[in-house]
Amino acid sequence: MKFTGTDNYVATDDLMTAVNAAITLERPLLIKGEPGTGKTLLATEVAGALDMPFFEWHIKSTTKASHGLYEYDAVSRLRDSQLGDDRVQDINNYIKRGMLWEAFVSEKQAVLLIDEIDKADIEFPNDLLRELDRMEFYVYETRETVKADNRPVVIITSNNEKELPDAFLRRCFFHYIRFPDEETMEKIIAVHFPEIKKRLLKEAIDVFFTIRDVNGVKKKPSTSELLDWIKLLLAEDIDPEALREDATKAIPKLHGALLKNEQDVHMFERLAFMSRRQDS
Amino acid sequence: MFVQFFYNLKEARIPVTIREFLTFLEALDKGVAQANIDEFYYLARAALVKDERFFDTFDLVFENFFKGAMHKTAGLLDEYIPEEWLQGLAREMFSEDEIDKLSFDELMDELAKRLQEQDAAHHGGSKWIGTGGTSPFGNSGQNPAGVRIGGDGGGKSATKMWQRRDFRSLRGETEIGTRNMKMALRRLRRFVREGAEDEFDLQETIKSTADRGGMLDIKMRAERKNKVKVLTMFDIGGSMDSFIRISEELFSAVRTEFKHLEYYYFHNFLYERVWRQNRRGYNEWTPTWEVMNTYGPDWKAIFVGDATMSPFEITEIGGSIEHWNEEAGELWLRRFLGTYPDAVWLNPVPPARWMSTPSIRMTYQLLEGRMFPLTVDGLDAAMKLLRQGRQSSSRLN
Known part of the structure; x- marks a missing residue:
């Protein structure tokens, strides 16, 4: 069982090695990288490529580790007890399974995505150590142990907002998705827009990397933004010639997809103005 | 093998x-x-x-x-x-x-x-x-x-x-650039996610009430709130000119991250007065005493400066190159540290040159080693120390 990228996802060699190591050794894989480089997408694609069921656990700042295991719905039980419902006798009726539980008991080996783990409290990863290590946990309310028959492939993404504890890191494989170079970028675009004309592609990538290289851009456009932009270019049927012109003299057409900050837009307008003045 | x-x-x-x-x-x-x-x-x-x-x-x-x-x-x-x-x-x-x-x-x-x-x-x-x-x-x-x-x-x-x-480019010890700045910012944010205030804990109250069979049992919990107060002191003396850009970057980062933030400027070294504006408007200064009285010891003080000057400017009365100071800068810094014992100093000068520059060495000693390079790693270490307070500072240095 080996992951080698898919029709809609371009995986670099180092990423493939990391994914395969995580699958073979059944250890979690921690993915970091610039925003918009396809961290979250990876898990979906791995699940698709290896034909595994997919479970997704999004982390928010209020998420607690126990949410991923199970939740005991005390309120419902309290209400039911007041109404004299028979369900109240069985505590199992009030235990809601979390994503980890679902992934553990999945018939087939599953892929579990823990998305943006750094959003949660600093202690959050520590609370999951044993669960991810042994792939089992104890349900206090029912006094049973849930244990994974097939250890799921766990993929964890982080945006680096908080540092993760060492004990947690020790148990993971780690991969940092770098910003793709132009060659990889062409492949990525080809995957998303197979119909695109060669010239338009080249011009678009040129403009894109020029923008990324400009000093002082507050928010550099990411891969996903480039893809959005190309979608717009295709929809508007922009002529590649026009784009070439744009790169030096004016701010790129439909720039709204690339520049998300009014200071950046303003800066490009100024640069464009200056280059026009130099020309005349 | x-x-x-x-x-x-x-x-x-x-x-x-x-x-x-x-x-x-x-x-x-x-x-x-x-x-x-x-x-x-x-x-x-x-x-x-x-x-x-x-x-x-x-x-x-x-x-x-x-x-x-x-x-x-x-x-x-x-x-x-x-x-x-x-x-x-x-x-x-x-x-x-x-x-x-x-x-x-x-x-x-x-x-x-x-x-x-x-x-x-x-x-x-x-x-x-x-x-x-x-x-x-x-x-x-x-x-x-x-x-x-x-x-x-x-x-x-x-x-x-x-x-x-x-x-x-991802090495931690590289200087803070536009990209690394974001990283540093996140480190600061981690630092502000603390502090405690009481808040009604609905979830726990319900759970606890249910556990006790319907007897109301109110639970309280700490609120996650930014309670950290930061007092930043920026050096805008002449020798800092080459570091202005990096200081500005840090400054804008600090500014957006903390709700309770006060900032003052000083020239070369801390004396009896500090400034609110960096244009060196000499008339609008604030006595250092006033700063120390206004902001209590619960404020975290951060100095940003190269501490590069003649040693006289630190040790001598009248040593300042800009005015006649009645008391030595050293004394003022000691007083300041008396109020803010955890204060850290961020220095844009590479650490390799600290010990060979007398004035930096003196400042370093005055701060008992709580001086950090203005790099991502340095900022990280400084924030860690600020958060933990004094007890651990001796261990770290």
């Missing part, structure tokens, strides 16, 4: 543990990286390094360790030489007849022989192992399919992944 590699990593201060090393060996054992040295490198990196800031150091250690291995061990070499190179090589060196006759092993032997000949100095020229040649073997060659044997790669395509040092 990789145990030494493990120790080399540790020596390079990459935080690797035995557990990770065993994981790495286990992965090797299970055949995760069989195809080539690149895959081996990727696997080692994924298993042993857990922070992209250490990638560059890892690349260096890897290069150092395996350069030797690839050079010496002919046995390793044959794993890395693909069939087609050998064919190309054979066409160049042997006649058709000989190619048919020689087996792969014999070709390898021949190669090993050539490698040994390389020990005798041989650079350029027509022989096909050596430096600067066009053949597929040797050092600094231009052959696109070349395998590099020791030394620095001259031909680009013979450069391995880890020799490109792509991750250099």
Whole structure:
């Protein structure tokens, strides 16, 4: 069982090695990288490529580790007890399974995505150590142990907002998705827009990397933004010639997809103005 | 054979543990990286390094360790030489007849022989192992399919992944740039996620009430709120001119991150007055006493300055180059530290020069070592110390 990228996802060699190591050794894989480089997408694609069921656990700042295991719905039980419902006798009726539980008991080996783990409290990863290590946990309310028959492939993404504890890191494989170079970028675009004309592609990538290289851009456009932009270019049927012109003299057409900050837009307008003045 | 590699990593201060090393060996054992040295490198990196800031150091250690291995061990070499190179090589060196006759092993032997000949100095020229040649073997060659044997790669395509040092920009100790600034910001944010206030805990109250069979049991909890108060003191003296940009970046970062933030400017060193505006409007100064009285000891003080000046400006009465100071700067800093004992000093001057510059050394001592370089790592350490307070400061330094 080996992951080698898919029709809609371009995986670099180092990423493939990391994914395969995580699958073979059944250890979690921690993915970091610039925003918009396809961290979250990876898990979906791995699940698709290896034909595994997919479970997704999004982390928010209020998420607690126990949410991923199970939740005991005390309120419902309290209400039911007041109404004299028979369900109240069985505590199992009030235990809601979390994503980890679902992934553990999945018939087939599953892929579990823990998305943006750094959003949660600093202690959050520590609370999951044993669960991810042994792939089992104890349900206090029912006094049973849930244990994974097939250890799921766990993929964890982080945006680096908080540092993760060492004990947690020790148990993971780690991969940092770098910003793709132009060659990889062409492949990525080809995957998303197979119909695109060669010239338009080249011009678009040129403009894109020029923008990324400009000093002082507050928010550099990411891969996903480039893809959005190309979608717009295709929809508007922009002529590649026009784009070439744009790169030096004016701010790129439909720039709204690339520049998300009014200071950046303003800066490009100024640069464009200056280059026009130099020309005349 | 990789145990030494493990120790080399540790020596390079990459935080690797035995557990990770065993994981790495286990992965090797299970055949995760069989195809080539690149895959081996990727696997080692994924298993042993857990922070992209250490990638560059890892690349260096890897290069150092395996350069030797690839050079010496002919046995390793044959794993890395693909069939087609050998064919190309054979066409160049042997006649058709000989190619048919020689087996792969014999070709390898021949190669090993050539490698040994390389020990005798041989650079350029027509022989096909050596430096600067066009053949597929040797050092600094231009052959696109070349395998590099020791030394620095001259031909680009013979450069391995880890020799490109792509991750250099992610090193923590690099200065704070536009990109790294974001990282530093996040470190500051982690720092502000603390502080406590009481808040009604609905979830726990319900749970606890249910547990007790309906008896109301109110639970309270701490609120996650930014309660940290920061007092920043920026040096805008003349010697800071070259660091203005980096200070401004830090300043804008600090400003957006803290709700309770006060900032003052000083010139070269702390004396009896500080300024609110950095345009050096001399008339609008605030007495340092007033600052210390207004903002209590619960404020965290951060100095940003190069502390580079004449030692007189610190020790002497009247030492200031701008005005006559009735009391020495040293005294003022001591007073200030009396109010804010945890104060840290961020210094844009590289730490290597601290001890050789008398005024920096003095300031460093006045702060009892709580001076940090204005880099991502330095900022991180400073914030950690500020958050933990005094107890741990002696241990860290």
